[in-house]
Amino acid sequence: MDFEKKLGRLEEIVQKMEKGDLALEESLKLFEEGVKLSRECHTRLNEAETKVKKLISLDASGKAVTEDFATEE
Amino acid sequence: MQEQGVPTSANSAQLPTTSEGSEAAVLTVEQLNRQIRQLIEGELGLVWVQGELSNFKAHTSGHFYFSLKDAKSQISAVMFRGHNSRLKFKPHDGLEVILRGRVTVYEPRGNYQIVAETMEPVGAGALQKAFEQLKEKLKNEGLFDASRKRALPALPKHIAIVTSPTGAAIRDMINVLSRRNKSVQITLVPTIVQGEAAAPKIVEALKQAYRLGPDAIIVGRGGGSIEDMWCFNDETVARTIAASPVPIISAVGHEIDFTIADFVADLRAPTPSAAAELVVKNTADLVNRLGALDKMLLFSIQKFFKLEMQKIQSFAKRLVDPKKRLFDLMQRNDEMTTRLTQSMARLIDRKKKEVAHLGSMMDSLSPLKVVERGYSVTRKGAEVIKSVSQLKVGDSVSVRLAQGEFVANVEKIIDRVGE
Numbered sequence: 449m450d451f452e453k454k455l456g457r458l459e460e461i462v463q464k465m466e467k468g469d470l471a472l473e474e475s476l477k478l479f480e481e482g483v484k485l486s487r488e489c490h491t492r493l494n495e496a497e498t499k500v501k502k503l504i505s506l507d508a509s510g511k512a513v514t515e516d517f518a519t520e521e
Numbered sequence: 522m523q524e525q526g527v528p529t530s531a532n533s534a535q536l537p538t539t540s541e542g543s544e545a546a547v548l549t550v551e552q553l554n555r556q557i558r559q560l561i562e563g564e565l566g567l568v569w570v571q572g573e574l575s576n577f578k579a580h581t582s583g584h585f586y587f588s589l590k591d592a593k594s595q596i597s598a599v600m601f602r603g604h605n606s607r608l609k610f611k612p613h614d615g616l617e618v619i620l621r622g623r624v625t626v627y628e629p630r631g632n633y634q635i636v637a638e639t640m641e642p643v644g645a646g647a648l649q650k651a652f653e654q655l656k657e658k659l660k661n662e663g664l665f666d667a668s669r670k671r672a673l674p675a676l677p678k679h680i681a682i683v684t685s686p687t688g689a690a691i692r693d694m695i696n697v698l699s700r701r702n703k704s705v706q707i708t709l710v711p712t713i714v715q716g717e718a719a720a721p722k723i724v725e726a727l728k729q730a731y732r733l734g735p736d737a738i739i740v741g742r743g744g745g746s747i748e749d750m751w752c753f754n755d756e757t758v759a760r761t762i763a764a765s766p767v768p769i770i771s772a773v774g775h776e777i778d779f780t781i782a783d784f785v786a787d788l789r790a791p792t793p794s795a796a797a798e799l800v801v802k803n804t805a806d807l808v809n810r811l812g813a814l815d816k817m818l819l820f821s822i823q824k825f826f827k828l829e830m831q832k833i834q835s836f837a838k839r840l841v842d843p844k845k846r847l848f849d850l851m852q853r854n855d856e857m858t859t860r861l862t863q864s865m866a867r868l869i870d871r872k873k874k875e876v877a878h879l880g881s882m883m884d885s886l887s888p889l890k891v892v893e894r895g896y897s898v899t900r901k902g903a904e905v906i907k908s909v910s911q912l913k914v915g916d917s918v919s920v921r922l923a924q925g926e927f928v929a930n931v932e933k934i935i936d937r938v939g940e
Contacts, residue, residue, distance in 0.1 A: 451676050455807065458814050465821040468828075475825050482818045489811050492676070493804075498699035500707045502686060503729060510732050517686070517709050 558626035697797035741772030772796035
């Protein structure tokens with residue numbers, strides 16, 4: 449499930465829980481699912497650090513040849 | 522021309538005469554300059570002239586002072602602030618321009634000059650026309666249509682930037698992108714972005730960017746003049762941008778003017794930084810949304826638990842311990858017994874008192890008590906005598922006293938009490 453779909457499902461869960469007419473077991477199940485989705489979304493947002501590369505050329509097979517790029521200050 | 526009176530001077534030479542025999546007027550310098558001015562202004566009026574700018578100076582007053590020259594000749598010129606504020610380009614030495622203005626004489630100095638009302642770089646007209654034509658042509662092909670425009674991806678992983686590797690544009694874009702969305706990867710596809718040779722280089726760079734398969738592309742450059750941006754009005758550049766396989770933002774660093782690239786891209790940003798902001802705007806929105814949902818999720822589960830706890834507690838209150846119930850009953854029993862006993866005692870007491878009271882009443886009402894006080898009971902036979910009307914003289918009566926009894930004869934009736 450891609451990020452936006454996960455976020456959409458999380459929204460759905462929150463809405464259901466806010467309505468407040470759920471049984472205990474169902475509430476707990478939804479809460480668990482919500483927490484799981486939220487964690488996955490946070491992980492996706494905080495993956496890796498920004499990398500900046502400069503394209504040198506594209507080789508014969510179309511693969512990129514790059515080097516690290518740093519802006520001059 | 523005005524005729525002047527002849528000035529006299531001690532040193533004047535003989536006054537010149539014209540061939541017609543009349544005396545020529547001798548003017549003051551001021552008068553001469555005025556005549557020259559009127560002549561020139563009257564004769565020339567509005568002129569168009571082309572030349573090269575030199576000695577260009579933009580005065581602090583806002584007026585432009587310069588010379589317009591060609592290979593052989595030059596003329597002083599001025600362009601006042603009211604007119605020059607409308608210029609869309611920055612004039613400088615060496616620029617070939619066409620002016621429209623009036624030739625006038627600056628009398629105090631006896632200089633003539635041209636007062637420019639409009640100024641245009643040579644070839645600007647032609648360029649502008651070509652721009653309009655290309656714009657019209659591409660528009661009619663539908664390349665500017667809103668329906669073609671694609672939205673930026675919500676959480677782009679890889680952005681390709683087609684721009685110059687030097688300068689502020691790329692630096693600003695990297696700053697914005699890495700600050701707002703830590704997980705984005707950026708590939709710079711370097712190219713030159715101004716000058717005659719720029720257009721084909723930009724096309725090549727764009728094609729390379731497409732082969733990298735990014736989620737979105739930014740193509741642009743920093744600020745500059747219209748001439749600097751002109752490569753982004755190139756037809757091939759425009760068509761290449763239109764053919765981008767992914768959403769592409771045009772950021773050609775010119776706040777108000779649009780280039781063809783701007784029209785044909787999916788999005789246009791007025792500066793490179795603004796373009797980067799657009800790319801990560803969705804991410805910021807998503808981060809906020811996620812944060813809000815986290816809070817709401819936590820809040821609703823807490824609320825749920827609180828409600829359940831309340832329910833449980835209210836049940837607990839209603840459940841009574843059976844032992845307690847028994848103790849309660851026993852206590853109640855004791856209490857009732859005590860109260861009953863007390864009531865009974867009180868009742869008995871009361872009755873006793875009543876009986877005693879009655880007894881003493883009885884006692885005081887008893888005839889025996891009455892006779893003890895001295896009263897006697899008189900009887901005639903069995904009849905108790907209460908009134909003398911029951912007697913006549915000579916009757917025999919028995920009189921009972923508290924102690925003993927005697928018989929008496931009625932001798933005399935004295936009172937009829939109550940008659």
